[in-house]
Amino acid sequence: MRHTVVALVEDRPGVLNRVASLFRRRGFNIESLAVGTTEEAGISRMTIVLDGDEGIVEQVEKQLYKLIDVVKVSDLTREEAVSRELALIKVRCTREQRRDVLDIVQIFRAQAVDVTPNSLIIQVVASGDTLDALVDNLRPFGIREMVRTGRIAMVRGSRSTAVHEHESEQAQRFHLESGRRPEEEELPFVSK
Amino acid sequence: MAKMSGADIVLECLKRLGATTVFGYPGGVVLPLYDRLPAHPEIRHILVRHEQGGGHAADGFARASGRLGVALATSGPGATNLVTAITNAMMDSVPTLFITGNVARNLLGKDGFQEADITGITMPTVKHNYLVMRAQDIAYTFAEAAYIATTGRPGPVHIDIPKDVFIEESEFEWPERVSIRGYRPVTRGNPAQVKRAAALIDAARRPIVFAGHGVILGRAHEELRTFVEKAGVPLLHTLLGLGGMPHDHVLNYGMMGMHGSYWANHAASNADLIIGVGMRMDDRALGRFADMNPTAKVIHIDIDPAEHNKNIIATIPIVGDVKEVLPQLAESIQARSHVEWIRWIDVVKDEHRASMSIPNGDELTTQFVVDRIADAIGHEGIVVTGVGQHQMWAAQFMRISRPHQLITSGGLGTMGFEVPAALGAQVACPDRVVWTICGDGGFQMTFQEIATMVDERLPVKMAIMNNGYLGMVRQWQELIYKDNYVAVAMSQPDFVKIAQAYGIRGILVTEKAQVTDAIAEANAYDGPVILDFRVEAEGNVWPMVPAGAALKETVESSEEIARLLGHAAAPVKAPTR
Numbered sequence: 001m002r003h004t005v006v007a008l009v010e011d012r013p014g015v016l017n018r019v020a021s022l023f024r025r026r027g028f029n030i031e032s033l034a035v036g037t038t039e040e041a042g043i044s045r046m047t048i049v050l051d052g053d054e055g056i057v058e059q060v061e062k063q064l065y066k067l068i069d070v071v072k073v074s075d076l077t078r079e080e081a082v083s084r085e086l087a088l089i090k091v092r093c094t095r096e097q098r099r100d101v102l103d104i105v106q107i108f109r110a111q112a113v114d115v116t117p118n119s120l121i122i123q124v125v126a127s128g129d130t131l132d133a134l135v136d137n138l139r140p141f142g143i144r145e146m147v148r149t150g151r152i153a154m155v156r157g158s159r160s161t162a163v164h165e166h167e168s169e170q171a172q173r174f175h176l177e178s179g180r181r182p183e184e185e186e187l188p189f190v191s192k
Numbered sequence: 193m194a195k196m197s198g199a200d201i202v203l204e205c206l207k208r209l210g211a212t213t214v215f216g217y218p219g220g221v222v223l224p225l226y227d228r229l230p231a232h233p234e235i236r237h238i239l240v241r242h243e244q245g246g247g248h249a250a251d252g253f254a255r256a257s258g259r260l261g262v263a264l265a266t267s268g269p270g271a272t273n274l275v276t277a278i279t280n281a282m283m284d285s286v287p288t289l290f291i292t293g294n295v296a297r298n299l300l301g302k303d304g305f306q307e308a309d310i311t312g313i314t315m316p317t318v319k320h321n322y323l324v325m326r327a328q329d330i331a332y333t334f335a336e337a338a339y340i341a342t343t344g345r346p347g348p349v350h351i352d353i354p355k356d357v358f359i360e361e362s363e364f365e366w367p368e369r370v371s372i373r374g375y376r377p378v379t380r381g382n383p384a385q386v387k388r389a390a391a392l393i394d395a396a397r398r399p400i401v402f403a404g405h406g407v408i409l410g411r412a413h414e415e416l417r418t419f420v421e422k423a424g425v426p427l428l429h430t431l432l433g434l435g436g437m438p439h440d441h442v443l444n445y446g447m448m449g450m451h452g453s454y455w456a457n458h459a460a461s462n463a464d465l466i467i468g469v470g471m472r473m474d475d476r477a478l479g480r481f482a483d484m485n486p487t488a489k490v491i492h493i494d495i496d497p498a499e500h501n502k503n504i505i506a507t508i509p510i511v512g513d514v515k516e517v518l519p520q521l522a523e524s525i526q527a528r529s530h531v532e533w534i535r536w537i538d539v540v541k542d543e544h545r546a547s548m549s550i551p552n553g554d555e556l557t558t559q560f561v562v563d564r565i566a567d568a569i570g571h572e573g574i575v576v577t578g579v580g581q582h583q584m585w586a587a588q589f590m591r592i593s594r595p596h597q598l599i600t601s602g603g604l605g606t607m608g609f610e611v612p613a614a615l616g617a618q619v620a621c622p623d624r625v626v627w628t629i630c631g632d633g634g635f636q637m638t639f640q641e642i643a644t645m646v647d648e649r650l651p652v653k654m655a656i657m658n659n660g661y662l663g664m665v666r667q668w669q670e671l672i673y674k675d676n677y678v679a680v681a682m683s684q685p686d687f688v689k690i691a692q693a694y695g696i697r698g699i700l701v702t703e704k705a706q707v708t709d710a711i712a713e714a715n716a717y718d719g720p721v722i723l724d725f726r727v728e729a730e731g732n733v734w735p736m737v738p739a740g741a742a743l744k745e746t747v748e749s750s751e752e753i754a755r756l757l758g759h760a761a762a763p764v765k766a767p768t769r
Contacts, residue, residue: 010374013323014311021316055501062498068320068340071374165373170332178329179322181297 002031003057003077004153007046008038008163010069013179018067019046028052028060032085032150042176043071043163047152074161076153083153086125088113089135092142093120101141108134119144195361198327198353199228202291205334207234208366211260211289213253213619214238215246219266220306221293224358238619238648241640243270245612247277247290248638252613254286255599256574257620258411260342261288267295268306271352272313276606278348279317283603284432285409287346289337290314296356297325311352319347325354327362336370344377345496346409377495381510381517389467389491389508390524396465396489398533399425402448402477405432405602406470406494406514408595413437415518416469422522424529425467426537428456430477432602433470434592439571445537449477450737451584454544454746457737459537461485461744468492470514473503474603483742493517547734547748548588555728556704558582558629558657562589565627565655568711571597573625574617578610578634581663584733586629608637611654615641618650625653625715632658632684642694645720653714655723656687659731667732671753687724697721 009015016035023030031049038045050060061073076083093101094117101120105112110124124134128151135143155161167175196204202225206212213236218226229237240246243265254261261281265274271292281288295304311323320340322333330353337349393399407416413436420427420443427437428448437444448456457479460466466488471477473492478484481503492499492506493514500509510517550559562585565575571593577583577600592598599617601609614628635656645652657663666680691698697717701710701724714721735746738753747753 014315017312018315025316058501059498062500066496066498068372068375163373167373168371170367171371174329174332174336177326178333179325181300182326 001053001077002049002051003075004081004083004151005048005050005057005060005064006074006076006153006161007048007064007070008072008161009044009046010071010175011037011042011044012069012175015044015069018069019064022063022067026059026063028056032148034150034152036152038162040163042167042172047150049151071163071165072161076155076161080156081153082156083127083151084125085128085131085148085151086123087131087146087148089122089124089138089143090145091120091122091138092118092144094118097141101138104134104137108137110134193363193365196364197224197228197358198330198360198362199225199358200231201327201330201362201364202334202353202358203228203232203235204364205331205366206262207232209260209334209338211262211338212236214262214264215240215249215253215616216264217243217246217266217270219270219293221267221295221355222264222358224355225264225293238644240612240644242638243273244276244608245615245638245641245644247274248280248606248609248612249616249619249641250288250290251277251281251286251609252576252599252616253620254281254288254616255613256596256617258596259287259620260338261286261616262291263288264291265293266306267293267310268308271308271310275313275317276604278314278350280601280604280606280609281348282317282319284601285346285405286348287342288348289341290348290350292350292352293358294323294352294354297354300354311350314350317348318350321350321352323352324357327357327360330357330362331365332367332370335367336372339370340372340375344375377513378497378511379495379513379516381493381512381520383520385508385510386517386520386524389510390521392465392489392491392508393423393425393467393521393525394528397530398463399423399465399467399530400459400463401425401427402430402460402466402468402471403427403433403436404430404469404471407433407436410470410495410513410515411595412470412513412515412518413595415515415522417441419518419522422527423525424527426459426530426534428452428460430471430474430602431587431600434587435595435597439591439593445541447587448743450479450739451588451733451735452477452737452746453541453548453588454735454748455537455541457735457743457746458540461742462536463488466490468494468506469518470494472496472499475503478504479737479741479743479745483744485743544735544748550589551731554704556702556707556726557728557731558585558659558725559589560704561655561657561707561725561727562586562629564707564711565629566591568708568715569625569627573597573627574599574614574621576600576610576614576617576626576628578629578631579605579607580631580634580665581667581731581733582629582631582657584664607631607634610634611638611652612641614652614654615645615650618645618652619648627653627655630654630656631663632656632660633662633682639690642696642720642722646694646696649719651717651719651721653721653723655725657727658684658687658724659727659729660684661729663731664733666730670730671732671736671750672738672757674759687722691722694720699723700726702726
């Protein structure tokens with residue numbers, strides 16, 4: 001079964017490496033991973049789609065929690081959640097075909113964001129299934145290039161899965177800055 | 193506030209943490225730190241002969257004392273030499289702090305001389321690690337690192353510090369407290385889960401306790417004893433759990449697992465309730481998971497929730513510190529005794545005692561030597577082992593009776609752990625007798641640390657069980673690979689001469705009759721001793737659960753194992769339960 005797991009992590013150098021390394025060494029199979037900032041400074045949100053039975057997902061959650069930089073993990077699979085992906089698709093498209101392609105674009109509530117005499121870039125925000133359907137419809141024209149962001153998701157309703165615990169100023173500064181290369185212009189011992 | 197160099201801050205932090213013993217090895221990038229050591233006489237730096245030795249010494253120090261062990265190394269090869277020791281500490285949950293230097297910040301990522309991406313390398317084998325990029329971050333890093341290493345499920349934390357950060361000056365500000373929102377170990381058991389667990393314990397007819405390393409790490413041996421005595425439940429130990437209960441306690445049925453006793457493994461397989469206490473349901477302890485005991489209910493107490501349902505599905509998982517959960521459970525259960533069940537185990541024990549006993553023949557055996565060492569040092573001594581046959585025999589016959597008495601590499605199974613870990617244990621416990629039971633293979637991996645013992649006047653007694661083979665490998669090649677001995681026989685140096693070369697006492701023992709005197713002589717000598725015991729070449733450790741077999745398939749002889757594996761012509765007999 002496909003699961004959507006959200007991990008809120010400290011935005012620190014190496015955190016993506018820690019999570020990726022965990023998935024690799026435990027043999028968990030990631031289908032997609034999307035990372036971005038959140039409403040809280042210093043917290044990044046990872047949305048992970050993975051395939052596995054309940055036991056695997058339980059282990060994924062618990063192993064993620066063992067990472068010090070992981071603050072909160074939620075499994076949105078059984079939640080009422082909005083789940084979206086963004087894709088950019090470059091389709092082969094002659095002038096004569098353009099009308100047909102744009103019809104499909106309209107049906108899927110996508111947008112054409114770049115056009116040349118023989119190609120079209122289509123931008124679409126949709127659930128993964130819808131996106132798959134759009135891709136199937138565009139495939140006969142010839143897809144030259146495609147990029148998808150991976151799924152992001154959020155629970156419906158007023159409940160929030162965000163981190164509600166705020167750190168002391170000292171801890172926050174430490175967690176934000178530690179391990180990063182200082183921004184001073186010149187470090188000691190810079191060879192000239 | 194006066195400014196201090198990063199090096200001074202590091203040393204000041206170690207003093208604040210009470211971690212004033214450091215096993216280290218210098219090198220280019222940590223020179224600024226070493227340069228400041230004389231200004232901090234409270235710090236005892238022990239110069240080892242190899243960084244791996246330093247790491248294992250810190251590990252042995254931590255296990256013997258229950259305090260944070262610290263090892264220090266330079267960048268590049270110094271740091272990579274620590275990796276085995278770090279992984280070993282991780283697998284056995286030992287509270288340790290590993291400090292490495294790295295190249296200066298502007299050279300990071302440029303493949304400079306002696307640069308290794310050591311935080312990248314250690315990432316999967318530490319509880320947490322840090323790359324400190326500014327002197328002002330050092331104090332907070334050390335406070336957080338020590339907090340992480342010593343709380344929850346303990347483990348190694350690694351701090352990497354570029355050379356110029358040791359030199360950079362900053363104010364020293366020791367944090368009053370550290371708070372990590374991603375790290376909140378639960379110590380108290382959920383009351384509802386405890387109540388459910390208590391109901392299962394009260395209803396059980398054949399309950400059994402599996403006691404693991406968590407009991408020792410959590411200093412919960414008194415709580416374990418109180419609980420077990422009230423519940424009247426017989427108890428088995430994992431390898432690392434040995435010492436959680438006195439060896440001669442009436443409810444202690446010894447070690448389970450691959451070389452656990454026949455009765456322990458059958459008690460585990462026939463119980464109707466398993467109470468796992470501070471243990472991680474490892475394959476060496478449990479055999480084939482699916483057939484360990486599929487019908488038993490399982491209460492699993494562990495501070496690390498990820499251990500629940502990882503290998504064995506728990507009926508009642510309880511997340512918490514065994515030191516808090518065991519009293520909670522003890523309060524909630526009825527006082528019981530399980531006369532019939534215990535009698536059943538006693539009968540099995542009487543019938544199968546022979547397969548785990550000291551051979552009577554004239555030949556010198558490891559079992560015999562271990563038994564005599566146990567006689568000589570009692571439970572106040574410390575015994576450190578390597579990995580292999582001698583380790584299993586030590587576990588079977590050392591009569592381990594107190595926490596921190598046995599120090600052994602369980603999870604990672606690191607040959608060469610014994611000599612440096614014993615060194616560390618002796619530093620931690622100068623008043624205790626420290627013996628290390630070594631294999632002739634493992635001893636040769638790290639015996640360079642004898643020089644450290646000589647320098648630091650550490651009177652470790654090193655008993656080499658010299659059979660001229662990698663014994664456990666040979667046992668598997670004999671039993672499982674049908675006598676096909678490959679890369680397993682080893683020629684040995686003259687270990688007594690090695691002792692002489694280091695200026696320590698060396699004793700050769702070839703006869704049973706010499707053993708007691710040799711041990712007494714070693715104990716009486718005020719310095720390190722190597723004892724070269726020429727033991728039986730092809731002895732096998734019994735009983736045995738071959739890898740991949742179930743605990744109930746415990747075999748007691750070569751003939752049985754051949755039948756189990758289908759090697760001989762004899763028909764495969766269904767294993768008796």
